Structures are given as C-alpha cells and as structure tokens.
Amino acid sequence: MRREIIDRSKACLARVLGVIAIGLAAFATAGVAGARSSSPGLAGVHLKDVARQVGLAFRQGAFRYGVSFDPAAMMGGGLCWLDYNNDGWLDLFVVNSYSERDVPLWEKHGGLPRSALFRNAKGRFVNVSAKSHADLAVRGDGCVAADFNGDGYTDLAVTTATGIKLLWNDGDGMFTEGARAAGINAFGWYTAAAVADVNGDGRPDLFVAGYTDLNAQIPGSDSGFPGNYAGVRDLLYLNEGRDKRGHSRFREVGRQAGLEVARFDHTLGAVFTDVNRDGRSDLYVANDEDPNRLYVNVAWPGGAKTDPAHLGFRFEERAAAEGVADPNAGMGVASADYDGDGRTDLFITNARGQQHAIFRTQPSAAGGPSFADGHQDFASALSTSFAGWGVSWPDLNRDGNPDLVIANGAIPVTNLTRDAQPIQVIENLGRADSRTRAESSTTVCRGSSGAASRRPTSTTTATPTSRSTRSGARSSSSRTPTPTATGSRSP
C-alpha cells in the first residue's frame, strides 16, 4: 500500500512544476509587480501566471501522445535561471523530456521535443533555443548552471535518463556540448545536479545524483518502484582546470571521497550547504525510499601520504548522527535559513501519505544532533495529501523571511489531468515572539490560501496542459536550479 502510494506520487511534477516555476520566475525577474489584493496572505501579494504573456511558451513533452508506463518520462523536467549573455537579466533554460513510446509520433510531427533557452529581453522572453544550440533533445531531468571553466560565461550541466550533458557557453550567444570531452562520460539515469568547490581549489566541482537502473531489476524483491531496481551510483566530478580549448576537464572521485560507500541509493535531490559553518561545502541528498544522506566535508585524515587519490578532503556520512536521515520517498530538497538564526535549515519533499522532512538547525549540544525536527513550525500549513517534488524558498513578499513553494503531482502518471496536484505556497510569518529569538525558534508558517486563521495550505491548481519537471539541483556556489515552481492561477 505504501509503495502504491509512493508510486503514485512521482509524476505530475512535470506539469505542475514547469508552469509554476516559470510563472513565478517571470513574476520575479520580469519585475512584474505583485498586485495587492485584500487577502491578508503574503501581505496581500497575489501571484499570477504570466509565463505566456512574457513569452515563456514552453510545454514539457512527456506523454504528449498518450500515457505509457515510462518512469523516466514521468519524472523528467527541471530548469535553471542563468544570465548566459551577461546583460544583467536572468535568462531561463528549461529541460525537456519525452516518453519512448511517443518517439515515432514526435518524428512524424517534426522531431523530438527539445530543451529550451529563453533570453530575457528586459522582462520579455525570446526563444533562442535553436540559435544558441542549447536545444538538447534528451529525456532530461535536471540542470545546474555554473561557470565551470572560469571564462566569465555561465555553463550548464544537464542530467538525463541516459547520462549527463555539459553545455559550454561559448560567450557569443552559443553553446557547445562537451561532456565526454571533459571526462564526464557516465551512462545511466541521473536526476539532481549541484555545484560547489568541494576541495577549495577555486574551481567549481559537479555532483550528479544517480537514480535507478531500469535494466537491473532485483530478483525476488517485494519492494515497489524504485526499490525493486538497483540504484545508480552518485558521481562527484572534481574540476581539474582547463584544457587547450579552454574547457574544464573533470575527474570522477565519488567513491574515493566517501559517497555511497555501502550501497547505491536512489537519489532524486541534492544540495550543497555548509551545515557546520566551517567554510567547507557539505552535501545533503534526498533519496527515494532510501534514507537521506548528509555528507560532511572534512580534511582528509592523516594528511597527504594517506590520501591515495590526492583529494585533500573527504565526505563523512552523518545523517543518522545529525538526525536528518529521513527514510521516506525524498524527491526535492531546498535549504534556507527559514527561522532567521543565521544557520541553514533543510526542507525535503516526500510522497503523498508521508510528511515532508523539515530539519531546523539548532546549537549542537556536545555529541548531540545539530538539527531538530521543524514540523511544529509548519504544522498548520502542511498536510500529507500531495506528493511533493520541486521545492524552493523565495521571499515572495520581501519581508526578509523566506517563504516556501512546493510543486506537487501524483505518480505514477496515468492521466495528465487527474494526476495534477496543486502548487503550494506557504508564507513564513517569521518568529512569533522576538524575545525567544536566541532560544528555540518559534517560526510560524502558513499556507498561502490566506486567511488570518492558519489553515492548511494550499493554493493553486496547476494547469493540466503543461508539463514539466523535477530535479533537485541547487548549488551553493552558483545558485541555480532547484526544481520548483509555482503556479499561478487563482484558487
């Protein structure tokens, strides 16, 4: 039963996510002012889907010609905001996908759906996908944007059901795909991506989350998807600097660095964040039906002579010890200091019927966990009715308290309309009592549907027509993509 529920939960992220993220983003970057309404929610700020209005016409391609059992298509999607042409305006890259069964029909109708790049022309968006060569035709999942080779132009890494693509920004408005030449030649289903300089050499490194090996069903397993298939190993690519062409070369060191030593998890979300504030980027990963992991970045013990791969650092897995090893169907993860104590907290979306995982940092008592359960802060705002996917912390009403946006959608996808679920916007009301500031937090959050009385969330229903997305990517160094989104359509 639980498996059933979990299975049901993974799908429509597509439709929900895309639209919403796009809507929100447009709202924010295009400078479209939020209309004030009489609603007390979000200080009267009203969210409106302006995606089409500003030129962001994008529809994710999965199941366009009919729904089939194709898990990779059920989960594809993701997006990155980046200023690819350095004009100060954030442009939008959107990952596309399609189901295998639809391929003949796509070909008959002009070709496979492609990922899209929209140039932000002062608030209006121009589709430059083909011209920029960023229009990958992939069964994509997520992306992360960062200037990997340090030439001043932001590049893109894209995860797909069959490997990783790297789009080098040529600086002239065009991109060149170069994953393989850069040493990134993994073949498999990768979902989240995140970037941070994990070894402190000044060069951004790349983490990609491995999900499920659909060719490796586990004989006799009584688990539901994905536990009845082998997990895919997570990868950590160290950036080794530029080659003659000016592109970075990467070296994969995940295993040596301590990732997934015991087993390969089914990973869907990842974020770099410095949990212990020692200046080293730590890694939190959200696993689907496997316990989530917290990898704390430490200096390699014993110095250089005991460091065979010359890493200089290592990840120590401390999720259980720190109280953050949530065992549910983790899908998206986002970090932010939501309670304003100066330390970064974690929010992880889970499947329907499960509570999302909320971990609030607390001053660590000697030997005790550094995180506390933050559910109390959200008790009035969250339910377990939806399967959560993308999640992010935009400060929607600019009061200094990050609000929370969750894209939901049922999985497995059986019907594009029926499986759509609302996007939730949860307002952060800040601390209820400033006198308790130094002590335990009393942050209160509520659903955006408003009303002064704190009611369980909810808000908007996504349009069933557009599809798109997942991924849990975000980098601490370069900010990018978290799967997020929000829809907009008044309730």
Ligand SMILES: [Ca+2]
């Ligand atoms: Ca731009």
Ligand SMILES: [Ca+2]
């Ligand atoms: Ca670059």
Ligand SMILES: [Ca+2]
């Ligand atoms: Ca580095």
Ligand SMILES: [Ca+2]
């Ligand atoms: Ca750290």
